[in-house]
Amino acid sequence: MLEVISNLALGFSVALTPTNLVLCFLGCLIGTLIGVLPGVGPIATIAMLLPITFGLDPIGALIMLSGIYYGAQYGGSTTAILVNIPGEATSVVTTLDGHQMAKNGRAGVALGTAALASFAAGTFATLVVAGLAVPMTGLALKFGPSDRFALMVLGLVFAVVLARGSIIKALAMIVFGVLLSTVGTDGETGEDRLTFGLAQFADGIEFAVIAMGIFGFAEILKNLESPEARDVVRGEIGPLLPSRQDIKDSAGPTARGTLLGSFLGILPGNGAVLAPFASYTLEKRIAKDPSRFGRGAIEGVAGPEAANNAGAQTSFIPLLTLGIPPNAVMALMVGAMTIHGLIPGPQIMTKQPDLFWGLIASMWLGNLMLLVINLPLVGLWVRLLKVPYRLMFPAILLFCCIGIYSIGNKPEDVMLTAAFGFIGYSLLKLGFEPAPLLLGFVLGKLMEENLRQSLSKAGATLLSLFDSPLAASLLGFSALLLLIAVLPSVRKSREEVFQE
């Protein structure tokens, strides 16, 4: 406990420097600004804003990026409540009761409750991250390459099981992502792989190219296709602060949502995405009058929002301690860290404790800032929501173009991103959910590395992977999980959870 406090003190001494405070604030502000735009989720927001962090030092860049992430998440909830358009999967649930509350003239209370519940959840989750970081890192340092490989397999399996929609299609996206990660000159033998003979592919595909192509450009193409049905709440936003009764009603859901989200976020797969759904289902089940849900029940906003934010926070744990990104957003963070020359994993905490604890402290500061920025600025967000898409998409497009060009000052990267925009659009048209692709792409590289290391001993065969008992049990568990997920009975109950 004492260690946690002294570590957090170190963190705050880093995060509270004027520069880092300003970066955290700017990140939250810009993240919300972009995240509020309908049809722009956190992945697109982070991918788009990545270039503005290039010139910063690594810690400032990471602090700003995580600020952008929370901001985008929070902006997504605002859009969900006011416009009934979920910015991303995790705010789908907020549209159900949040938008109904807005229609009942309680938009302000819904926004205020979302902000307060998120803040409470974020505070708790920051403590969870701080408390678990040391033991998890200690554990991670004992892992061998085959253990890490097995853990990544487990992470991918979790991501498949928890993905929305068809399991086979999610699996195909992950595998496609891993395939894309093998493009480029082989690091060990120097052989060209899948490069189509193009020199540009020799160093592999830049992850930002894939991220912006699929989440920036392809999304634009998809949005242009479906004529907008924006249902912006008219009339008064109403008071922002929840009444005494509202607070009483939302305290329980917030606490339960926080616990659920904190736990699910730690899972190696994309557990965080499940958190709001699970929280909503739970609240509806234990409510005295379940029929109120879907008609503007405040519990249906507080619980899922808390779960969402807690999960978003604790999903940093697998990334920072094990070096394994649990979801597409964290995969983007891996990419960002690589650009700044950092390799995510246990060595970050041992070698750069200031960066590690500074980031964690800034998480809490970011949450506090969101509360401070968002409530007074609600009027601005409402006005932003009225910006027509015909102006929004060219702006997003130009931003992405400048961003990709700035990564390496190569026009070819921009062209390649256009190609990935087309690929992403094709995938969307064929009913694929592309987020797992990004995860597969980032994990693919790490997996091959660890596979190589674990099989490099003389006389090693694929079976050597099972030499370590931990790796063997993780791989066995992954296989079991995948098997169960494909079984029809589980599939049905899984659909029910997502249907809510």
Place this chain on the structure above:
Amino acid sequence: MVKSPQDFAAGLLMIAIAIVAWLMVLPLPFTAPAGVGSGMLPKAVSVLLGGLGVAIVATSLTSNGERLTRWSLREIALVLGAIMVFALTIRGFAMPAIGVTVPALGLAVAGPLTILIAAQADRSTRFVEAFIFAIVLTTACIVLFRLMLRLPIPVFPPLLGY
């Protein structure tokens, strides 16, 4: 019979990707003296992808699903075209194979050009509005990226000197 055309096409696409990838990595060794060969992961992954493609096609034959929807070719052409124009003109682009060299225009010209082309993809675009917006946004981008963030992006055509 195909009961889910969308899944049917989706599966075929995965199979096609898998076959192309498989053929491309065919000459690479699966194993190497040091264990994993350069071909192991791509080969294993393309086989897996092909298998998943077959599975998706199989489910499309047995269970009902989505239909295929029309592709908005005009929007695709305009949006991707705008991106290509940005890529070609931002600092100029030489294509010796066809003997064409696109001149460098810099962000000040390439920016508005990109926005105006892309904006045509939305039928509700009004030219004057889009034009003013393009100028304002480009100026903002120059201030943000060049002046504040100091990214080395060309701003003006070299004739004017930047």
